Amino acid sequence: xxxxxxxxxxxxxxxxxxxxxxxxxxxxxxxxxxxxxxxxxxxxxxxxxxxxxxxxxxxxxxxxxxxxxxxxxxxxxxxxxxxxxxxxxxxxxxxxxxxxxxxxxxxxxxxxxxxxxxxxxxxxxxxxxxxxxxxxxxxxxxxxxxxxxxxxxxxxxxxxxxxxxxxxxxxxxxxxxxxxxxxxxxxxxxxxxxxxxxxxxxxxxxxxxxxxxxxxxxxxxxxxxxxxxxxxxxxxxxxxxxxxxxxxxxxxxxxxxxxxxxxxxxxxxxxxxxxxxxxxxxxxxxxxxx
Amino acid sequence: xxxxxxxxxxxxxxxxxxxxxxxxxxxxxxxxxxxxxxxxxxxxxxxxxxxxxxxxxxxxxxxxxxxxxxxxxxxxxxxxxxxxxxxxxxxxxxxxxxxxxxxxxxxxxxxxxxxxxxxxxxxxxxxxxxxxxxxxxxxxxxxxxxxxxxxxxxxxxxxxxxxxxxxxxxxxxxxxxxxxxxxxxxxxxxxxxxxxxxxxxxxxxxxxxxxxxxxxxxxxxxxxxxxxxxxxxxxxxxxxxxxxxxxxxxxxxxxxxxxxxxxxxxxx
Numbered sequence: 001x002x003x004x005x006x007x008x009x010x011x012x013x014x015x016x017x018x019x020x021x022x023x024x025x026x027x028x029x030x031x032x033x034x035x036x037x038x039x040x041x042x043x044x045x046x047x048x049x050x051x052x053x054x055x056x057x058x059x060x061x062x063x064x065x066x067x068x069x070x071x072x073x074x075x076x077x078x079x080x081x082x083x084x085x086x087x088x089x090x091x092x093x094x095x096x097x098x099x100x101x102x103x104x105x106x107x108x109x110x111x112x113x114x115x116x117x118x119x120x121x122x123x124x125x126x127x128x129x130x131x132x133x134x135x136x137x138x139x140x141x142x143x144x145x146x147x148x149x150x151x152x153x154x155x156x157x158x159x160x161x162x163x164x165x166x167x168x169x170x171x172x173x174x175x176x177x178x179x180x181x182x183x184x185x186x187x188x189x190x191x192x193x194x195x196x197x198x199x200x201x202x203x204x205x206x207x208x209x210x211x212x213x214x215x216x217x218x219x220x221x222x223x224x225x226x227x228x229x230x231x232x233x234x235x236x237x238x239x240x241x242x243x244x245x246x247x248x249x250x251x252x253x254x255x256x257x258x259x260x261x262x263x264x265x266x267x268x269x270x271x272x273x274x275x276x277x278x279x280x281x282x283x284x285x286x287x288x289x290x
Numbered sequence: 291x292x293x294x295x296x297x298x299x300x301x302x303x304x305x306x307x308x309x310x311x312x313x314x315x316x317x318x319x320x321x322x323x324x325x326x327x328x329x330x331x332x333x334x335x336x337x338x339x340x341x342x343x344x345x346x347x348x349x350x351x352x353x354x355x356x357x358x359x360x361x362x363x364x365x366x367x368x369x370x371x372x373x374x375x376x377x378x379x380x381x382x383x384x385x386x387x388x389x390x391x392x393x394x395x396x397x398x399x400x401x402x403x404x405x406x407x408x409x410x411x412x413x414x415x416x417x418x419x420x421x422x423x424x425x426x427x428x429x430x431x432x433x434x435x436x437x438x439x440x441x442x443x444x445x446x447x448x449x450x451x452x453x454x455x456x457x458x459x460x461x462x463x464x465x466x467x468x469x470x471x472x473x474x475x476x477x478x479x480x481x482x483x484x485x486x487x488x489x490x491x492x493x494x495x496x497x498x499x500x501x502x503x504x505x506x507x508x509x510x511x512x513x514x515x516x517x518x519x520x521x522x523x524x525x526x527x528x529x530x531x532x533x534x535x536x537x538x539x540x541x542x543x544x545x546x547x548x549x550x551x552x553x554x555x556x557x558x
Contacts, residue, residue, distance in 0.1 A: 182364065184360065184362045184364040185364050185366065187342065187360070187364070188358070188360065188364040189377075189381075190342060191340050191341070191342055191356075191358040192377065192378045192381050193341075193381065194381050198381060202377075202380075202381075203366070206366065206368045207366075207368075209368070281368075283367060283368045283369075283370075283409045283411075284367075284411075
């Protein structure tokens with residue numbers, strides 16, 4: 001299977017990773033085994049986590065692991081249940097998710113748009129790319145003191161930090177995606193008189209899509225990390241608020257629920273992007289259907 | 291007369307003269323091969339006919355619709371074979387149903403009907419190039435411009451596609467301008483061969499080839515004769531280039547250049 005993606009050096013790793021994942025989905029050697037064998041094989045990876053959880057529970061119940069250090073697994077389940085029943089879990093979860101996606105929409109939107117611009121226009125590249133590359137060297141969390149001075153500790157500060165963090169991966173990968181579109185395709189399209197907007201919609205944008213999606217994955221990673229840092233800073237609601245408050249009351253079980261919620265959000269976003277890839281990049285994995 | 295080239299010259303901004311004063315008239319239904327040493331400007335001439343480049347002097351006019359096939363198939367990886375073929379029609383604003391019907395007819399001509407729904411990465415190199423030919427044919431062009439279309443294929447696939455191209459040409463009566471490195475290929479296909487000089491490109495020879503088809507370049511006496519004529523001219527041209535380069539590089543030091551000519555000769 002050859003995939004026509006010429007990716008730039010850095011996101012190239014992620015492309016091959018994404019391809020590895022698609023490869024895992026295709027049936028491999030395992031399918032030739034018996035049903036029982038397959039069932040056992042499916043359970044095998046679960047053995048270690050289950051044993052670890054059991055050992056953890058035993059250590060907690062026996063008192064070897066005090067709840068102040070780490071709560072028992074069942075205590076975490078109970079805490080999650082209580083939060084679900086009270087409705088707090090959903091409330092904090094949706095506040096955090098909304099925060100993250102607002103930041104992604106603002107920063108990612110601008111990054112995508114500017115990437116398209118500098119990728120498609122030599123003039124825009126000369127004018128803008130140097131500046132963006134300079135700003136990229138600044139880790140977004142290093143701006144925290146300024147962000148507090150500029151925006152206080154409200155929602156704007158959080159949105160800004162997340163937007164700043166997701167801007168660069170989307171900008172860079174969109175720019176490189178447009179740039180790495182096969183010049184032969186552009187030449188061919190020009191032979192059909194295709195120029196300007198049509199060239200952009202039918203040639204440049206679809207050609208850049210695989211790279212843009214790689215950028216989106218990178219952006220999600222940056223988005224969750226920034227969200228966690230921003231929410232730990234100060235918040236009146238959200239998962240960060242939940243865990244910060246719980247820590248002050250030594251409710252380690254709730255702290256752990258918070259960590260699991262972040263993991264859940266991250267996983268959900270990653271799954272969403274993977275679905276998006278499956279729809280937009282169907283051609284990469286397609287097999288002859290006739 | 292679909293293609294008229296009058297005193298055309300092309301000078302690049304760097305000052306390199308790619309083409310110098312070429313005049314050429316190509317008639318309806320002719321199959322013209324452009325051959326010449328590497329860098330002689332034959333691809334540049336073709337690009338100008340395709341409207342991808344413009345002459346810096348002289349006039350060049352192509353009447354009727356033009357279809358282009360490049361050395362690389364240049365297919366959209368994200369479009370199916372059928373949607374690649376119908377690209378030109380889509381850009382002309384042709385409706386989806388008509389587009390698909392015409393794309394499928396074009397695919398039939400190159401024997402790819404069964405792969406209409408496949409994606410380019412599922413095809414072999416020869417099939418991809420056939421897709422590109424179907425894409426050029428689908429707009430029903432009057433002139434088919436081909437820039438070394440079979441250059442990147444293996445010998446067997448090349449000869450298969452050559453006979454397919456000939457069949458399409460005989461069926462449709464289109465005018466074909468075909469850039470190639472291969473004398474044999476030119477002799478097999480063309481009704482006329484235009485030999486261009488080394489840069490700056492000029493017309494060295496213009497031969498009508500009217501041997502009967504199917505042709506065997508090894509046995510047909512008129513093709514043998516044409517082969518010898520063209521090869522001699524081409525070798526002389528390549529030698530003079532090698533000598534000029536040699537003189538420039540060695541500034542009066544004497545060194546035989548026959549081997550260079552032999553090397554180039556093998557390539558043509």
